[in-house]
Amino acid sequence: MRSAVITLAKGRHAHLRLQQAGLARSTLRPDQYVVVSMADPAIENVVGTGRPPAATVLELPLRDGRLPLAAARNAGAAHALASEAELLVFLDVDCVPGPSLLAGYARAAQDGALLCGSVAYLPPPPSDGYRLDLLPEMASPHPARPAPPDGVVLRGGDPRLFWSLSFALTARTWTRIGGFCESYTGYGAEDTDFAATAALRGVDLRWVGGAPAYHQYHPTSRPPFQHIDDILRNGALYKRRWGHWPMEGWLHDFADHRLVEYVPATDTWRRT
Template sequence: MTHPATSVLTLASGRAEHLANVVRGLRNQTEAPLELVVGVMQDDLYDLPETDFPIRQIRVGGDHALPLAAARNAVAREARGEVLAFVDVDCIPAPTLVADYARQARAGAGCFMGEVMYLPGGANAPGWTYRGFDAVAEKHSDRAGPPEGETAPCTDYRCFWSLNFAIHREDFARSGGFDERYQGYGGEDTDFGKTLDHVGLPISWVRGAKVYHQYHPHAMPPVHHMDSVIANAERFRDKWGYRTMEHWLYAFELMGLIEKRGHWPTEDVIVLRRPNAADEALCRQQSHMPYANTTRVIRQLQERRAGRRLADAEAVGAMRQAQRAFLGQAPVAAE
């Protein structure tokens, strides 16, 4: 069976060696991509490894340092393939990623999300191998595992994640692409997932289409992006009637960075103070940790506020109530 031509798309600002590893991963594909299109969010273009497929670097400007939504739309417009496979710059594609996505993505089939495995610091050193990755990589504890079959429906649009996904170009056009009113970090992914749901395009998990996420210093919750998270959560509410990123907002509240003022359903989010070094240290991913984890930080903050260890049911219940409040939903009675 002949598969449709696949354009692999990524965005980059800095992280030159990460991007070079993306290219090396694409050179190892069982089915070569039609092209790699790089949305360059910096002044200089990249010096990249030689390939048997074309690489096109597209400069993406904007008024904000991270025009993520606009950049994804720009690389999609430039792409020549029928299938658009979006892979983040810190993700090395496994050898069957292009073939796995090309086999699934058809017009009307919607969006497909492949597997993501996380690497500890140093695993992507020169001379890396996929066997070496498989020996140390971990799945994120807060993400769904691969489906039992080739695909499975993702019934919650909030699980959409642009880190590793593919969609037929006709379906991307039908969705309208990413909403460019979202500026900076956070919210544009959930908005795109909500849009797919709104226009009736399914979201599916894929077995395979795997990437290996390269370690880089990160923080979860993204306290260093607090301002854009708050602003984009409010944009989402203006558009859809409720906020998103409620787990991050709850963490910021526990940290004493923000508070809600007013009463449901019209309360406002007010910034109380700026994040400091202690806040950043609490959220920072360490090199021995393959990924950062907001749930871990929330639990620490909950117990710090309570002054005692919390049972799982109590901690989860408190988190759900707080998240409902940030979503702009009425509280529910305790079970």
């Protein structure tokens, strides 16, 4: 299979460099490495310096000042498909692929399947940075996601657990789903919408053993207070499309901090 690795980036340059270094150590090299820069012209110099694998950088502007995550994934996929990719592998910019990630996805790839590999979370890096050979020892698996052993594929996964940190699918399956809904901008819900669309169109979510990725540390808040307006806006869009609210755990956390409130009469969440 001709494979393409697609990632989106704005900032996180050191993370992107380590991802590229991880791909260079892959037992199966990607035929394409497509990096979609979201209003970050420096990305070209980060990955386009002759280091393998050679990267193609696409430029997208912000939309109303917000990151166009859905549109960026669609743009990366469109470029890969135009260059005859048969397997699309999406990696978050923070994710470093394990050496077997691409081979693991390629072995499990089937039309009609949406594949998710395991993602383990790394602690803050030591003073000299992460060492690729030590990542498996340093990382802790996500407690709420399946992590099957090498060679095992778990079928019939819950679409609500899909995550866009690391996933793969064949070109035919991408076309069947139709890509991401570009009405979502900023943080949240576009990947939940994608998984719901996949399920509606008969695509099976599968958890793939032997396709590991390692999520590099970065400071964050829980709940993600910095994304509250995006979550309310994108959550309302998802509600209109699917009839119920996503990200309810975060919404309830925001409510506990008296930042939002639920309005039962209209089944809506709003800023207080």
